[in-house]
Amino acid sequence: MSPKPAVRIERLSKSFGAFRAVEDVSFEVHPGEVFGFLGPNGAGKTTTIKILAGLLRPTSGRGEVAGFDVMRETREIKRRIGYMSQLFSLYADLTVEENISFFAGLYGVASERRAARRDWVLSMAGLGEHRRRLTGELSLGWKQRLALGCAVLHEPPILFLDEPTSGVDPISRRNFWDLIYSLADAGTTVFVTTHYMEEAEYCNRLALMNRGRLIALDTPAGLRAAHREPILEGRENRLEMVEPSLEDVFISLVRDAGGARED
Amino acid sequence: MIEARGLCKVFQDGKRGPVAAVDDLSFACEKGRIYGLLGRNGAGKTTTLRMLATIFLPTSGSATVDGFDIVREGARVRERIGFHTGDTRLYDRLSGREALIFYGRLQGLSRDEARGRVETVARLYGLAEFFDRRVGKMSTGQQQRISIARVAVHDPPVLILDEPTVGLDVFGAREVLETVRRFRDQGKCIIFSTHIMTEAEKLCDTIGIVESGRLLAEGTTAELKDRVGSHDLEEVFVRLVQQAGTVESGAAAGRRV
Numbered sequence: 001m002s003p004k005p006a007v008r009i010e011r012l013s014k015s016f017g018a019f020r021a022v023e024d025v026s027f028e029v030h031p032g033e034v035f036g037f038l039g040p041n042g043a044g045k046t047t048t049i050k051i052l053a054g055l056l057r058p059t060s061g062r063g064e065v066a067g068f069d070v071m072r073e074t075r076e077i078k079r080r081i082g083y084m085s086q087l088f089s090l091y092a093d094l095t096v097e098e099n100i101s102f103f104a105g106l107y108g109v110a111s112e113r114r115a116a117r118r119d120w121v122l123s124m125a126g127l128g129e130h131r132r133r134l135t136g137e138l139s140l141g142w143k144q145r146l147a148l149g150c151a152v153l154h155e156p157p158i159l160f161l162d163e164p165t166s167g168v169d170p171i172s173r174r175n176f177w178d179l180i181y182s183l184a185d186a187g188t189t190v191f192v193t194t195h196y197m198e199e200a201e202y203c204n205r206l207a208l209m210n211r212g213r214l215i216a217l218d219t220p221a222g223l224r225a226a227h228r229e230p231i232l233e234g235r236e237n238r239l240e241m242v243e244p245s246l247e248d249v250f251i252s253l254v255r256d257a258g259g260a261r262e263d
Numbered sequence: 264m265i266e267a268r269g270l271c272k273v274f275q276d277g278k279r280g281p282v283a284a285v286d287d288l289s290f291a292c293e294k295g296r297i298y299g300l301l302g303r304n305g306a307g308k309t310t311t312l313r314m315l316a317t318i319f320l321p322t323s324g325s326a327t328v329d330g331f332d333i334v335r336e337g338a339r340v341r342e343r344i345g346f347h348t349g350d351t352r353l354y355d356r357l358s359g360r361e362a363l364i365f366y367g368r369l370q371g372l373s374r375d376e377a378r379g380r381v382e383t384v385a386r387l388y389g390l391a392e393f394f395d396r397r398v399g400k401m402s403t404g405q406q407q408r409i410s411i412a413r414v415a416v417h418d419p420p421v422l423i424l425d426e427p428t429v430g431l432d433v434f435g436a437r438e439v440l441e442t443v444r445r446f447r448d449q450g451k452c453i454i455f456s457t458h459i460m461t462e463a464e465k466l467c468d469t470i471g472i473v474e475s476g477r478l479l480a481e482g483t484t485a486e487l488k489d490r491v492g493s494h495d496l497e498e499v500f501v502r503l504v505q506q507a508g509t510v511e512s513g514a515a516a517g518r519r520v
Contacts, residue, residue: 040432041403086430140304167349167429169303169458170497171504195432196459198497247461250433260434 004067006031006158006189007052012061014047021047023212024061031157034180034190036203038250040260043209045193049160052191054078066157079108082151086163090147092136096127099135099150107154121149124179141172148179152188159183161192165199177202197247208253215257223249264421264452265298265315266291269324272310272476284310286476287324292452292469294420297443299467300456301500307476308456309348312425315454316346329420329452342371345414348425355399359390359409362398363416370417380416388412388442404435411442422446422453428462440466460497472500474507 007029014022022044029035039045050056052065054074063070066080090099100118109117122128125145135143144164152159161180165173177199184190192203200206201220208216208223216223227249230239244252254260272285285307292298302308313319315326317337325332331339353362360381367377385394390412393405401409407427414422424443428436436459443466446453457463463470464484471481480487480503484496491499 040434163430167304167426167458169306170460170500171303173458174501195430195436197433198459198461247433251437254434260432 003031005029005064006033007035007063007065007191009048009052009063009070010061012048012051012063013059014044014051014056015059020212022051022058025209025212025214026061027207027214027217029189029191031189032184032187033205034184034192034203036200036206037191037193037209038195038200038206039209040254042261044212045209046162048209049162049191049193052077053081053083053160079154080156080158082154082156082159084147084151084159084161084164086166088143088147090135090143090150092134094135095132096122096135096138096146097131099146100153103150104153109154117153117155121146121153124182125149139172140168141175144168144172144176145179148176152183157187158189158191161190163193163195165194165196173199197245197250200246200250208250210254210257211261213257216253220246227252264292264294265326265328265454267311267315267324267326270311270314270321270326271323272307272314272319273322283322283476285314285321288473288476288478289324290471290478290481292454294452295447295450296468297447297453297455297466299463299470300454300473301458301460301463301470302456302473303504304458306473308473309425310476311473312346312348312423312454312456316344316423317341318346342417343419344421344423345417345419346423346425347411347414347427349429351410351413353398353406353410353413356397358397359394359401359405360385362409363413366413367416372417377416380418384412384415387445388415402435404431404438407431407435408438408442411439415446420451422451424453424455426456426458428457428459436462460495460500464496472503474504479503479507 005028010026012022012025037045051058051063051070054070054077057071065077068076094102100121104114104117122131127142127146165176180190194200205219206223207214224243224246227244228241229244231242268289270285270288271283273281273283276282288311300308310319314321315328315333317333317340320334325334328340329343333340357365363381363384364377367380372380385391388408390408393401398406398409411427428439431439440462443453443455455467469483470487472479487499488494491502493499
């Protein structure tokens, strides 16, 4: 028997008045998986994440996160997830340590666990030497690692990352993905949205949304392979199957599904 | 068109004392070319772009923009550049057309000139579909296209674009890149900064990598790849910066002086 899915949604829909933000979406995310959630702006990604995080009630359909119902057990869900957005929500005027203590309190980390969790975050993020620096003075890459540390202080089995690397340089981005992988190796399920196709390649599987609907779900290699196209190659003009970039796949899938929503 | 010679900018930091955010930086970009300025967060890119845009005065060194000196002829320089950063905001309650006319007037165009230019810009960069919508009602991608078009309203020969694709989806980013290409084809001289190496690769004629305020490497994409021996520009960037040996300092910016 395979382990229980970390996230499971079935025919999930959410409307705001006449506007169908999410429509009939079903998928499962496996425990310990790095699951990429892609789609143009306005595709319904953030609405879906808000439902999964227990912040919005779906209009219809079913969903479970960590085995708890997104309609009725949102309090249980909130205790078992971590969430980090591109805005980081750290306090610039607090030191690194003070931010960690603040979030530990907010997430209800038991007092006897706090010192151990603080030290774990400092070492994971490589911030030990900077523990007493003001957060506002740190470079963007360090802030990002601190924000990730704060989001997992309470050791949630499931972590939601909403465009976590927007505006971050390639070196910091690589360090960040190393951290994501080490969390996933330790069993954390990572649910991540990004607009960068280089990052999408790092995910185990990708779900692609457009106009509120799920239009593809596969591994990055699977998506590329399914969109191989014959093109004329070489001097003899032989037909060769060429694998497209993930960006090309993304664009052609979205176009086939009616194009991105513009408003 | 743009020529920077030995640009330096030193900031006073309360704890660390004087810090050189930009340290003896020289580079040049011709008209009809795109110069990609790459570097880590805090490497000194934005400070450099702000000096070229006359927002900061250099501590030493100099630069000319279309032949005018950024220190002595700031007003002339400002007439000749379009400057776009992530901080650029548009008024939510204006329509796209109104926002651009407002900006044209700020740049000293007469009412009629501004109206005329704005129609040209809208046609050139394909804004018609949403031009009369309020900015606040536009999608992120549409807002960004208005915001990028804004820099071209007074038809400046030089454009300085600091991470113009941040936060955009694949479609939005492609449209911005397409607009930047059109700017180049019109003969404008463009400085472009980004953290997305595939963008730099598709767009830039020359790439300069900045680290700790200094120019670490410069060349075409092909030259830089050859130099490092990798086909992947991101790998090239990472290796060059790591070889410089300044990575794990954790400092927010700059070099102590």
